[in-house]
Amino acid sequence: MLETSKELFERAKQSIPGGVNSPARAFNSVGGSPVFMEKAEGSILTDVDGKEYIDYVGSWGPMILGHAYEPVIEAVQETAAKSTSFGAPTELEVKMAELVKRMVPGVDKIRMVNSGTEACMSAIRVARGYTGRDKVIKFQGNYHGHGDSFLINAGSGALTLGTPSSPGVTEGTANDTLTADYNDLNSVKQLLNEFEDEVAAIIVEPVAGNMGCIPPQKGFLSGLRELCNGHDVVLIFDEVMTGFRVAQGGAQQRYGVTADLVTYGKIIGAGLPVGAFGGKEEIMQVVSPDGPVYQAGTLSGNPLAMIAGYTLLSELHENPVHYDELEEKTTYLYTGLSEVFTDYDVPVHLNRVGSMLGFFFTEEEVVNFETANTTDQELFKAFFHAMLKNGIYLPPSPFESLFLANSLTKEMLDQTLDAAGASIEQALNKI
Numbered sequence: 001m002l003e004t005s006k007e008l009f010e011r012a013k014q015s016i017p018g019g020v021n022s023p024a025r026a027f028n029s030v031g032g033s034p035v036f037m038e039k040a041e042g043s044i045l046t047d048v049d050g051k052e053y054i055d056y057v058g059s060w061g062p063m064i065l066g067h068a069y070e071p072v073i074e075a076v077q078e079t080a081a082k083s084t085s086f087g088a089p090t091e092l093e094v095k096m097a098e099l100v101k102r103m104v105p106g107v108d109k110i111r112m113v114n115s116g117t118e119a120c121m122s123a124i125r126v127a128r129g130y131t132g133r134d135k136v137i138k139f140q141g142n143y144h145g146h147g148d149s150f151l152i153n154a155g156s157g158a159l160t161l162g163t164p165s166s167p168g169v170t171e172g173t174a175n176d177t178l179t180a181d182y183n184d185l186n187s188v189k190q191l192l193n194e195f196e197d198e199v200a201a202i203i204v205e206p207v208a209g210n211m212g213c214i215p216p217q218k219g220f221l222s223g224l225r226e227l228c229n230g231h232d233v234v235l236i237f238d239e240v241m242t243g244f245r246v247a248q249g250g251a252q253q254r255y256g257v258t259a260d261l262v263t264y265g266k267i268i269g270a271g272l273p274v275g276a277f278g279g280k281e282e283i284m285q286v287v288s289p290d291g292p293v294y295q296a297g298t299l300s301g302n303p304l305a306m307i308a309g310y311t312l313l314s315e316l317h318e319n320p321v322h323y324d325e326l327e328e329k330t331t332y333l334y335t336g337l338s339e340v341f342t343d344y345d346v347p348v349h350l351n352r353v354g355s356m357l358g359f360f361f362t363e364e365e366v367v368n369f370e371t372a373n374t375t376d377q378e379l380f381k382a383f384f385h386a387m388l389k390n391g392i393y394l395p396p397s398p399f400e401s402l403f404l405a406n407s408l409t410k411e412m413l414d415q416t417l418d419a420a421g422a423s424i425e426q427a428l429n430k431i
């Protein structure tokens with residue numbers, strides 16, 4: 001198994017740091033060789049050795065309707081024939097911005113960028129420019145990309161690799177990032193009181209997806225909204241994962257809380273490199289060229305990325321039944337997995353929001369980084385590899401969320417549950 005992947009990984013390590021172009025792919029927290037992929041269709045991935053897997057990563061979120069979704073592929077091919085980039089405005093960018101505004105609450109203006117990282121970096125610069133303040137509050141275990149300000153107590157690959165606060169970030173930048181505990185409003189209040197009139201923004205994953213999947217507790221997001229109102233702080237929802245996934249209007253719609261600025265990535269580009277930040281007119285008017293906060297990009301609003309995202313978002317907008325189907329499928333998997341783990345007497349805590357799902361091998365209720373960190377990582381590793389062998393592709397870390405696609409069929413979900421039973425038995429025998 002994985003012969004060609006192993007060969008490619010050895011070759012890759014000679015020319016690419018760690019053999020990968022993003023650390024989350026490196027399998028560092030589970031060990032072994034990453035699987036090199038050849039192609040994918042719907043929810044089936046095929047690796048370079050021809051082995052097939054049912055996919056629960058979905059390119060870390062964008063593939064909400066499955067891989068190689070035909071309308072997206074056709075639209076990209078047609079658009080590419082007219083040039084892959086102009087460096088001048090196109091109607092597509094206008095249509096995209098208008099569509100996002102129709103789908104999402106609270107967005108008066110939106111600027112396209114090329115990744116979730118860029119979106120979050122730009123959003124805090126805008127918040128700083130708007131408020132004239134320097135400090136930003138983030139939450140332990142939340143991940144907002146690899147911008148310097150965010151690599152303090154970060155989640156995702158940074159957490160997996162044991163460097164949640166990265167070398168290379170200057171002390172000055174680190175001092176401007178304050179860390180609070182997820183789902184703990186008191187920790188936020190304390191920081192706001194201690195740094196009165198110094199905090200520009202609070203940035204939060206409205207559903208945490210980079211320390212496994214952790215939902216916001218009742219009152220957490222609305223509490224942040226009230227605190228921001230009370231202290232004149234810009235509330236930023238990082239909806240790179242949740243945008244267009246947990247509801248058409250993202251977490252803002254699902255929880256009925258409107259942020260001042262919102263960031264997007266993943267689904268908004270349907271698998272092409274896109275990010276975006278947007279929000280209230282009053283704040284967005286500081287963005288260049290309207291205002292003094294500089295923000296730019298040679299390839300921003302790229303026609304291929306725009307048509308891919310526009311085609312996918314249009315389908316989600318016109319057929320919201322996708323969301324009902326995704327809820328049903330994810331609930332089915334959630335319930336089935338709970339039963340499997342209970343049958344084998346494995347202490348487990350499962351979290352689900354829409355089509356995001358996380359399981360933690362722990363008896364604790366998982367509500368923040370500290371409780372997520374109680375998960376049995378050895379058991380996760382053994383289970384992950386058994387699942388892989390049994391044809392199920394899970395995120396290769398206990399600190400990542402599963403993303404379900406609507407291309408999953410009932411047969412695939414049943415196959416996954418059968419594999420989970422066999423895999424947990426194999427994992428328990430191994431450790």
Ligand SMILES: Cc1ncc(COP(=O)(O)O)c(C=O)c1O
Nearest residue numbers: 115116117143144145240241265
């Ligand atoms: C919530 C969140 N914000 C920001 C990012 C950064 O996005 P990107 O990897 O596209 O730079 C990610 C994922 O990587 C994410 O999950």
Ligand SMILES: N[C@H](C=O)CCC(=O)O
Nearest residue numbers: 022024025060156157210
């Ligand atoms: N958790 C990250 C994004 O959601 C994983 C993707 C990456 O950083 O490569």
